[in-house]
Amino acid sequence: xxxxxxxxxxxxxxxxxxxxxxxxxxxxxxxxxxxxxxxxxxxxxxxxxxxxxxxxxxxxxxxxxxxxxxxxxxxxxxxxxxxxxxxxxxxxxxxxxxxxxxxxxxxxxxxxxxxxxxxxxxxxxxxxxxxxxxxxxxxxxxxxxxxxxxxxxxxxxxxxxxxxxxxxxxxxxxxxxxxxxxxxxxxxxxxxxxxxxxxxxxxxxxxxxxxxxxxxxxxxxxxxxxxxxxxxxxxxxxxxxxxxxxxxxxxxxxxxxxxxxxxxxxxxxxxxxxxxxxxxxxxxxxx
Numbered sequence: 001x002x003x004x005x006x007x008x009x010x011x012x013x014x015x016x017x018x019x020x021x022x023x024x025x026x027x028x029x030x031x032x033x034x035x036x037x038x039x040x041x042x043x044x045x046x047x048x049x050x051x052x053x054x055x056x057x058x059x060x061x062x063x064x065x066x067x068x069x070x071x072x073x074x075x076x077x078x079x080x081x082x083x084x085x086x087x088x089x090x091x092x093x094x095x096x097x098x099x100x101x102x103x104x105x106x107x108x109x110x111x112x113x114x115x116x117x118x119x120x121x122x123x124x125x126x127x128x129x130x131x132x133x134x135x136x137x138x139x140x141x142x143x144x145x146x147x148x149x150x151x152x153x154x155x156x157x158x159x160x161x162x163x164x165x166x167x168x169x170x171x172x173x174x175x176x177x178x179x180x181x182x183x184x185x186x187x188x189x190x191x192x193x194x195x196x197x198x199x200x201x202x203x204x205x206x207x208x209x210x211x212x213x214x215x216x217x218x219x220x221x222x223x224x225x226x227x228x229x230x231x232x233x234x235x236x237x238x239x240x241x242x243x244x245x246x247x248x249x250x251x252x253x254x255x256x257x258x259x260x261x262x263x264x265x266x267x268x269x270x271x272x273x274x275x276x277x278x279x280x281x282x283x284x285x286x287x
Contacts, residue, residue: 004250006279007042008271009264019269030064037065040275042072042124044262049074051088053113062120070124071117072260076110082131107150124260125155125209132161132196136170141177148181157211159186166201178205191217202245208257210249216265231267234274243281
């Protein structure tokens with residue numbers, strides 16, 4: 001059975017910092033990360049979606065966390081086909097993913113930014129979260145192939161936002177596509193009452209990694225403010241539903257693999273509380 005690591009999708013979220021979860025004396029940048037890493041073995045770096053990661057920060061993160069702690073780094077928006085501000089692109093270049101020179105430079109900066117994590121064995125995964133309009137088809141498959149080439153040697157996880165990837169007979173083809181390139185499929189927990197709801201499938205497409213992301217079960221998904229979209233306090237029973245699924249994923253990735261269970265319901269301290277409960281349920285073997 002592979003290892004199961006439970007954490008959250010940010011340790012710097014403004015709502016978390018303002019919730020009082022970090023005690024007095026541990027609220028500066030170093031103190032927050034050290035405090036978080038004393039309680040969880042994995043965290044997702046969300047800021048790298050909005051701005052390219054820096055080598056300096058990656059080195060500091062390694063220094064401030066214990067051996068075995070890993071970072072799942074979210075891919076920069078331009079690399080996943082999301083709208084990107086020109087100001088977020090280096091060297092005054094336009095945010096134009098269709099320009100090979102721009103794309104090459106952004107990939108180079110992203111690669112350099114996470115290299116200290118990779119070199120230290122702290123890179124848990126690079127998360128490619130694709131937009132809702134990234135739907136199955138030849139063009140999308142070609143894009144995934146290009147990503148696989150660019151990320152050769154990295155642990156990569158893929159989260160689709162268009163539900164057609166995991167519906168009906170298409171799900172088998174999606175598994176085969178990701179497995180072809182060694183990309184780990186991301187399982188999702190979210191509200192199941194919306195047209196854009198992703199089914200709670202748990203495919204394993206990589207022998208070394210599986211990722212589950214808990215987005216909360218708000219019916220405001222895709223609309224409203226961030227707080228509206230992610231506001232959800234997971235009940236113990238809701239988390240118990242996932243315990244056998246997570247343990248089954250750990251069996252399927254094998255003894256050298258890992259399952260990362262990450263909570264993205266980042267409103268106040270909801271995510272850290274849910275992560276703590278899930279870690280307890282999994283360690284107790286509750287099903």
